[in-house]
Amino acid sequence: MAEYQKVEYxxxxxxxxxxxxxxxxxxxxxxxxxxxxxxxxxVETQELLPEYYEGDDNLTGTEQQSLKQK
Structure with a gap:
């Protein structure tokens, strides 16, 4: 079953x-x-939040990035 992920911009x-x-x-x-x-x-900067390092068992992770438009 595919996992649900939300991406916020x-x-x-x-x-x-x-x-x-x-x-x-x-x-x-x-x-x-x-x-x-x-x-x-x-991608100008990338901040990996603590959930990134917790592994695939935790499905509440978040990641934030700043992007520079082309």
Whole structure:
């Protein structure tokens, strides 16, 4: 059964996009968003939250990234 993951995007007044992945942990955080990140532009910064390191057993992880538009 596929796991449910939510991706939240916030676009700042300066055009910077912040991406947050909810419902994934470990590598699932980054693989969930890799294709859309390529379409949006270059990843400027990446902050992996503690849930990223907890493994696949925990499904409450989040990840935030800032993207620079192409």
């Amino acid at each position: 916030r676009i700042g007044k300066d055009g910077k996009i912040t991406e947050t992945v909810i419902g994934a942990s470990g590598a699932a955080c980054t693989s969930t968003t890799s294709e859309i990140e390529n379409a949006l532009g270059e």
